[in-house]
Amino acid sequence: MSELRCSGLTKAYGSREVISNLDLTVPDGSIVAIVGPSGSGKTTLLRSILGLVAIDRGTIHLGDSELTHGRTRLVPPHRRAIGYVPQEGALFPHHTVLENVGFGLPRKERKDVTRIDHILSIVGLNANYRNRRPHELSGGEQRRVALARALAPSPSCVVLDEPFTGLDASLRQTTRTAVAAALRATHATAVFVTHDQQEAFSLGDYIGILRNGTISQFGQPEDVYREPADPETAQFLGETNILTGTITKNHANTALGKLPILGHLADGPAHILIRPEQLHLHGSARPDDAGMQVHGRILSITFFGAHSLISLAVNGIYPKQILAHHQGHVPWDAGEDVFISLTGRAACFPAPARTPADPEGAIGRTPQQGG
């Protein structure tokens, strides 16, 4: 049983509170991704779990033992048995791979080649790496050795700080797979922090959103993506269209059309979140259930390979741009008009008392007239 629990964690540097009253529970054996923008306190959170920084208030438990109680570090960092994979690996430059991985083992076991080789194989490296020096490894190999080093003493919990930052796309993918496999194989409870949503989605069993020093939302990746707790979280997790509209009978009415909503919200004005992949573009009219035909003018097309991001001007929403994803080849050019239909459900948030909707007249011209 090695569930990691932080409760009421607070840490200030001078007058600036980096972590404020943070609660986080990492279920035993699961991988939790903490995702937050730069400066949101990610590294401080990890360092307090490790005992490398003293917190001001709160408690940290691992399994049945209390590690930190307020300002008191009940267990010093070297007795916590929490593995640590710092940014960029931070391998000991004066040691070989063998010595790096064996560093945390008892003296007798440090030279146990078969054991070290086994740990290396868990992270997907073969025995040939054993005698290399850190500077002879690629960035991805360094991360894997760093993970092997952290896993070697069989910790019940591992924390990883931006484990894939600075790796190129293909290396990132293979390293990510290797790291995920290794963490699963050892059944260690893992917490990793990242500013990259993709990484958090693909690797975490759960993700926690760290904003303003506290976990603003925690849950399974897909749930958090589909039903973000607030518009800011939605925007942080990916491209979004946040529209103003009204809710009637669990349906959201927007200038883009009508969609069933996720969850429940009382009838009335609301902010409605529609992801770009929920928008489908057509060259010809295709009326939706309500018989609406919404069209927009393509402002720009950004090519991303498998998909393209298209920004549109839509009557009633302009000058705010609408973002849509289009899979594969885009048969239109900027300036052309397309029809828009919606799929899926929309997340929505109650709008503040006054409705900040764009007044119709402020646009001055419709996409058809302008451009």
Place this chain on the structure above:
Amino acid sequence: MSLASPALTDSPTARKGRIPTPPAALIAVCALVDLLVLIPIGITLHEALKDGVPHAAHLLASTGSWNLIGNTVEVALIATPLCGILGTVEAWLIERTAIPLKAVWSVLLVAPLTMPLFVTSYTWAHLGPLFQGEPGAIGIIVVSYSPLVFLLVSAALRGLDHALEEVAQSMGSSPLKTFFSVVLPQLWPALLGSMLLVGLDALVEFDAFVALSFQTVSTSIYAQYQTSFSSSGAAVLSISSILCCLILLAGERLLRGNRNYTRLAHGALRPIQLSPSMRTLPIRLGLLIIFAGVGIALPIATLIYWFTSGSSLALNLASLSIQALPASTLTSLMLGVSTAACTVLLAFPVALLITRHPTFLANMMERTVFLAFALPDLVAAIAISSGASTVTPWLYETVPLLIYAYVILYIPLAVVALRTSLGQIEPRLEDVARTLGSTPLGVIRRITIPLARPGIGAAAVLVFAFVLGDLSTTQVLSPPGMTTLGTEFWSNSSTVAFAAAAPFALALALLAGIAAILLMRWFGKRR
């Protein structure tokens, strides 16, 4: 990494508010080191003020000491900036321009530092009046101590991200402007730190100024001591040197401001592509030849001339000296090695405290170590000697007491070398080691010491070289009958034939050369 000053701010411990509280044990050890440093100062102050402050003030005013203090301050004020400029130019030539045989040139540039100052000054004294008096005094400080600036500034230069210079140049800044606007601000901590050492050394320099017959506070302290045999006059004079030292320390602190010491802990730096400019190569080589020529070739050539061109009487004396050579060499080596070991051992905690826990307390404790330079060697030695004779007679005129004196005299050098090296270790490596189950002491043993090895080596060699080059402390404190290369050189050089002194001087020069090579190998290593 912020573009403005990557080396100065972007590290966990340098960031404000992230300073971990220093462990009590470390503070305690550093306090002990400070105490060791303060003992001779305490004894001297007690001696100076035992007849009351008015008496001391009267003595200070009556001995015409203002003139001496003026002389001392003048030399320090002129020589220190010159050292700074010369050392920085040398560092720039070696680190940032394409020069053939760089390793050789760096050793030649460092050698004047490891060469005993009394040997260099003795050869200068015999070169003519141009090399004596005030110009000689300034000259010898500049030549002998600019390598200190060279060492520290080139270490800092190596750690700078060359990309910043490239960015500046890409924005249309000329090489000279780039140096002043981008490079120099980043070198400032290293430059100020090394100039502080030079200034402190210049204030209390003694042997060299005696040889060059230049009157300063230190030399007249010696005269006072010799004529009156009352150490109180000497002690009163040394109050002025303590005050100068305090002013320098405060001044450096003010100039340095809140900048932390250079930290160079950010992964692999891209190697610098130096464009071999053939047009300026002759000028650059010419400068190096002049620096190395004055600094090292001149004294060595003089020594060899003495050795080879003496009369038959002189040669007889020289051959006598050679018989005494092995014993005194062995003594010098023994003293040098054991002092180096003790000094590094005591300097390490201080350097660790200031680099890992740079709190106000740590700053004060580190500054206190620099007070070791407040007393002229001779005064410190006399204070230790008189203290030991009354309080711990069993230590009086023993080798351990002599080593204690050496340690406190040279510990600032070791702290500076170690601090530079410790500052280059990524704090994260120590964090990782903690999480892998190493105790704080285990981390020092398994991570910090192995990674700081170049700095430890450099500190040891630097102290070793300074012990070889010491004269006054040895003369006051050495057990009866013990001779070192230095004392042998001194006693022979004061007799008729310099040829008799030359073998000792050459042996010292040889050891200094080895020390210079080791110093460059460890401290001058390209990372």
